[in-house]
Amino acid sequence: MKLNYQIQGAGQPLVLMHGMFGSLSNLGLVGRGLMARYRVISVDLRNHGESPHAMEMDYPGMADDIVELLDDLEIPRAHLLGHSMGGKIGMQVALNQPERVAKLVVADIAPVDYKPDRHGGVLEGLNALAAARPSSRQQADQLLSEYVEEAGVRAFLLKNLVRADDGHFDLRLYLEGILANYYDTLTLAPTGTPFSGPTLFIKGADSAYIQDKHRETVMRLFPNAQLKIIAHAGHWLHAEKPDTFNRIVGDFLDAGGG
Structure with a gap:
């Protein structure tokens, strides 16, 4: 599926993936904060924004959408940053096609099944x-x-x-x-072969989406993962504390490796 996207800045490619009911504008503050150092590619995920519609909507398919976009842009390898549902898509890409992912940033979501009553x-x-x-x-x-x-x-x-x-x-x-x-596929966890690349999970301290009980699963699938917690922030941590969020992401991406 050919996703709608926007590109800002120059440098190493960084794909931004929004959460459920969002669009590429939701991570605008993140993009503007990083475009001076990175080629920021913001996408509308399928069934969102100006991207195409489909009845099929699961994480393997949406991960393929991202890989297809990378192929179309002739990008062999990129950093991925996703919030909530976008984080699950980023994890799915990394677990299925690790060679396409330099570093992975997952904002306030874990690689686990969730109950379908949150929305x-x-x-x-x-x-x-x-x-x-x-x-x-x-x-x-x-x-x-x-x-x-x-x-x-x-x-x-x-x-x-x-x-x-x-x-x-x-x-x-x-x-x-x-x-x-x-109520079924979108509540499921991403699956695949563990991704050994550099991975950063960022949690809002007031959010319950990432919990201590998820640690074992996180480390099994992402053995090179680290966790940062933003105080006084909930699930929309990138909008609630944009300066802190951007600093954490920038420090992670700018560090060696990946």
Whole structure:
């Protein structure tokens, strides 16, 4: 699948992969912080942003999307950075095709199965938005507030709105494809041969996505992994503490090896 992407900067290639319900703009602060030293390639993952839609949506397939992009750009090897679902995709690439990955950065996700109830209200709210086709962003936010209390989460989700020719707003997300896979394939862990390359996991201290009980699995699949924790940050650590996040990532990528 040919993903939509943007390129900024020059240097060693670094692919940025957003999380569920996001788009390439979600890691914009990361890209701007690193583009002075790296060729930053931000992607819309399948069924998100301006990338193509498909009913098939699993981690091996989405990992193949990233490898296809590298092939199209004639990049034999790149650094990968992914947040949440994007982190699982990055791990899947590394576990399946380690020769394509120089260094791997995984933001607030572990290589484990997760329960499929973490986005329940979000899914219901997005479905309601898609059905209602609101005529203003204020109306969209009011409707979404019935399902999602946190204003910051709503603001993130409403970035998916795009105005149609008739003046109403539609979602760029392909909800049908996401929903068809969310409760099974998208909750699964990436699998494959352990990746021995340099790997950095970054956890938000207030987030429960990476836990102590995951350590054994992490080290089995990524024996050269290290963990950094950002205080006073949750799952959206790259947006909540962008300076700290960028400094940690930059120090890791700039160090020797990989």
